[in-house]
Amino acid sequence: MAMYAERVLPRIINVACGGKDLQALRRRACSGLAGEVIEIGFGSGHNIPFYPAAVAQVTAIEPAGLGWELAGKRLRASTVPVKWSGLDGQDLPFPDGSFDAALSTWTLCTIPDVAAALDEVRRVLKPGGTLHFVEHGLAPDESVRRWQRRVEPVNKMVFGGCHITRPVVDLLTLAGFTITEVDAFYQRGAPKFGGAAVLGIAKTA
Numbered sequence: 001m002a003m004y005a006e007r008v009l010p011r012i013i014n015v016a017c018g019g020k021d022l023q024a025l026r027r028r029a030c031s032g033l034a035g036e037v038i039e040i041g042f043g044s045g046h047n048i049p050f051y052p053a054a055v056a057q058v059t060a061i062e063p064a065g066l067g068w069e070l071a072g073k074r075l076r077a078s079t080v081p082v083k084w085s086g087l088d089g090q091d092l093p094f095p096d097g098s099f100d101a102a103l104s105t106w107t108l109c110t111i112p113d114v115a116a117a118l119d120e121v122r123r124v125l126k127p128g129g130t131l132h133f134v135e136h137g138l139a140p141d142e143s144v145r146r147w148q149r150r151v152e153p154v155n156k157m158v159f160g161g162c163h164i165t166r167p168v169v170d171l172l173t174l175a176g177f178t179i180t181e182v183d184a185f186y187q188r189g190a191p192k193f194g195g196a197a198v199l200g201i202a203k204t205a
């Protein structure tokens with residue numbers, strides 16, 4: 001299982017998350033990022049081409065070393081400095097108020113203790129700092145939710161613990177963020193049970 005998680009899963013994620021359909025969503029999620037940015041669940045760096053020039057540096061948090069290797073070409077082409085500085089979004093090795101903004105794309109589904117991770121993100125953001133997100137989670141429609149509940153156990157097994165029933169906006173609100181922008185939709189090209197998405201910005205007090 002460790003071999004699957006370390007050597008196989010990051011390659012599957014690299015392909016699954018590298019789709020052209022996702023690029024427009026990545027561009028929207030990254031829009032407006034500036035200053036010191038922390039990215040939770042960096043994966044293989046598919047957001048790199050969309051970091052705005054106003055970003056001074058991205059601090060990447062990612063448990064999978066292979067993800068960093070697979071990001072090589074994108075990292076070399078990046079105009080924004082990126083450093084890999086942590087393994088676990090649930091326990092960030094930075095003082096309070098270290099970052100101007102945070103970025104999370106299709107990651108809150110996978111972090112085991114998502115509430116702990118959101119507490120950590122809020123803690124390391126400066127007051128008024130923003131979390132830019134695009135995430136999949138609990139669908140708005142009950143007919144889709146029924147499928148999500150059926151598929152979730154298999155989905156978690158195949159995709160490294162990826163939940164498809166997390167109510168992302170509620171989790172952000174519970175963690176003390178104020179949602180300032182949100183768009184909810186079904187992702188084009190994805191089955192509805194896996195593609196019920198929210199894209200937006202959440203702010204710390």
Ligand SMILES: C[S@@+](CC[C@H](N)C(=O)[O-])C[C@H]1O[C@@H](n2cnc3c(N)ncnc32)[C@H](O)[C@@H]1O
Pocket residue numbers: 013017040041042043044045046047061062063064067087088089090104105106107110111112
């Ligand atoms: C579906 S992938 C998304 C990757 C990337 N954000 C993207 O948009 O391509 C979920 C990512 O969350 C990472 N992850 C899992 N547990 C984590 C944790 N505790 N802290 C930070 N990242 C984690 C996985 O290794 C994986 O790279």
